[in-house]
Amino acid sequence: MPTTSPAAPAPVLVLVPGATGAPADGGAPFHLADATVPQLSVTDLVATRGDGIFETIGAFDGVPVNVGPHLARLARSAGLIELPEPDQAVLAEAVDAAIAAHQPVAELSVRVMLTRGIEGAGTPTCWIHARVSDDWTPYRAGMRVAVLDRGLATTVTGTSPWLLSGAKTLSYAVNMAAVREAKRRGAADVLFLSSDGFVLEGPTSTLLVRRGEEFLTTPVSAGVLPGTSVKSLFTWLQQDGVAVRDELMTPADVAGSDGAWLLSSTRLAAPITHLDDAELPVDHELTARFQTVLKGQA
Amino acid sequence: MPTTSPAAPAPVLVLVPGATGAPADGGAPFHLADATVPQLSVTDLVATRGDGIFETIGAFDGVPVNVGPHLARLARSAGLIELPEPDQAVLAEAVDAAIAAHQPVAELSVRVMLTRGIEGAGTPTCWIHARVSDDWTPYRAGMRVAVLDRGLATTVTGTSPWLLSGAKTLSYAVNMAAVREAKRRGAADVLFLSSDGFVLEGPTSTLLVRRGEEFLTTPVSAGVLPGTSVKSLFTWLQQDGVAVRDELMTPADVAGSDGAWLLSSTRLAAPITHLDDAELPVDHELTARFQTVLKGQA
Structure with missing residues (x-):
């Protein structure tokens, strides 16, 4: 008798014509669509310039x-990036509508996408796409990370805002190329390095470092995204009186x-087992406690 | 009597499922589609990562x-960028099919787009989109150009290939942000500067400089695209015995x-009237002779 695996729950797509103002056709601000x-x-x-921004929200047991x-x-x-302000x-x-329309699952990945829209139209395109998260179990157990140069100095946010450091844009080809390079080096992920020698962030993640009883991350002023997860963990740690702060660190500091x-x-929280060849505790x-906090279940 | 302006000729879309190998469904390698x-x-x-590449080809009087x-x-x-090799x-x-399907016009812009495809599918998406070119007459008469830092050194192609310097990717949000910054400064376009002080290229263009009877451009090794137009002009100039070469130049060299x-x-060829505040001859x-060469009509 042939075995059949159950079909994966279908992704859900919500189009949001009202993301930055009332839709021109007077219709609803968002509606389900065929994914x-x-x-x-x-x-x-x-599609022609990678000209847009995004967020990825985790939903755990539907929340x-x-x-x-x-x-x-x-x-x-x-x-x-000078897009109209989203509502x-x-x-x-x-x-919420995307999550409600999705079959209940333990871990859902919900992407919110906002683009500059069709050429010449002057109206952003927005959609929300919810799908079952990839299985991140191996990452949460620990992973090797390669340090890769991002080529930019930590000062560019101030001097050259058009480089969009710290904006979460849809121009992520370099981030994807860096992950491919890491895999070639036998690592699972990347920690970017500034041209002036400081560690920054991962291509799709934020750095957290423990030093004794203190927890550290990269300052946003160095050109990294303000991490939502690190903020959750910092708040949780501070409730217990643990010291947290922003600091520019070198690869040797992390190693x-x-x-x-x-x-x-x-x-969620993926511990670094090796930074290049250096083994970390x-x-x-x-x-495991971090995962609970980051799932909003602490 | 109300005046009516004639409708602009409709853009043409050609989908190319056979761009990197025979289509899985055994169908034609390309076909017209509704744009x-x-x-x-x-x-x-x-759409989710700006993960793709492109070319824009000019067609003049249908050629x-x-x-x-x-x-x-x-x-x-x-x-x-480690995409399958295009056919x-x-x-x-x-x-040719896209141009043939388009109403005859003087200047056509033909984009060839190749993406990494739908997540998980492993097959690139490819399309060709032909439309009437924007009116570039003002640019061809001369334009102001702002020098803007691109943040990267001229050495990164060699040291950090994952930064994709010299690849014409669809992650162009920074290029578009730079042009917006130039416009705020009263300029029409940008000349990018490396972090080590050399001029590179425009966000969607190649630099050509005249020094006496010699013509110069930026070396590809500095992390710029190998320009197709500069190559055409160099070939044409060399036929007349004019010296051409690649050289790293500073903004002062250009000014x-x-x-x-x-x-x-x-x-085509847009002369720089001012580089920041410096006026150029x-x-x-x-x-005008350059335009004729670049239109393939010399």
Whole structure:
């Protein structure tokens, strides 16, 4: 008798014509759409220029985490890239609608995408796509990380805002190329390095470092995204009186630390077992507590 | 009596499922499609990561220019970004088909787009989009150009290939942000500067500089695209015994030169009247001859 594996729950697509103002046709600000058919124009500026921004929100047992901070960061990215300001109330409702329309699963990845829209139209395109998260179990157990140059100095946010450091744009080809390079080196992920020698962030994650009883991350002023997950962990740690702060660190600082993690909203806390060839201590118990906090279940 | 303006000729869309190998469904390698309806999935990696490459080919009076060099450069970009190698013969036929299907016009802009495809599918998405070129007459008469830092050193191609310097990717949000910054400064376009102080290229163009009877451009090794237009002009100049070469130049070198242009396949040769505040000499007669060469009509 042939075995059949159950079909994966179908992704959910919500189109949001009201993301930055009332839809021109007077219709609803968002509506469910068929995720299995093409929905984007080939002249949408995201397809011709990678000109857009995004957020990825994790939802655990049907409850999305940090929706407010994610949408606030989307608004921050919109400002950096000069897109109209997104209507965070509409987007929050649309995120809820996407999750409600999805078959219940343990871990859902909900992407909020905002592009500059079809060439010449002058109206952003926005959609929300919810799908079962990838299985991040191996990452949460620990992973090797390669240090790769991002080529830019930590000073560029101040001097050259058009380089969009710190904006979460849809121009992520370099981030994807860096992950491919890491895999070639036998690592699972990347820690970017500035041209002036400081560690920054991962291609899709934020750095957290433990030094004794203190927890550190990269300052946003160095050109990294303000991490929503690191903010959650900092708040949780501070409740217990643990010291947290922002500091520029070198690869040697991280390699010689008492533990380091790459944080993201869907992978949660992935401990770094090796930074290039340097082995780091891994605290699996603390990491497990981090996962609970980041799932919003602490 | 109300005046009516004639409708602009409709853009033409050609989908190319056979761009990197025979289509899985055994169908034709390319076919015309409706450019007025959505044709892209929201999970195409170009829409979620800006993960793809492109070329823009100019066609003048129905004749495309430099199709071979453009498709060779597309193949070069595919190699840099680790996409399957495009079938240049299929793409050349598809470009011809797009032009043939378009209403005859003086200047056509033909984009060839190749993305990493729908997430998880492992097959690139490819399309060709032909439309009437924007009116570049003002640029060809001369334009102000702002020098803007690109943040990267001229050495990164060698040291950090994952930064994709020299690949013509669809992650162009920074290029678009730089042009917006230039416009805020009262300029029409940008000349990028490396972090080690050398001029590079425009966001969508190549630099050409005249010094006495010699013509210069930026070396490809500095992390710029190998320009198809500068190659055409160099070939034409060399036929007359004029010296041409690649050289790393500073903004002061360009400001003190005997003329400079930003070259592209659709805008052709746009002379720089001012580089930031420095005024440059403009040779309109030579510029007009450049346009003829770049239109393939010399």
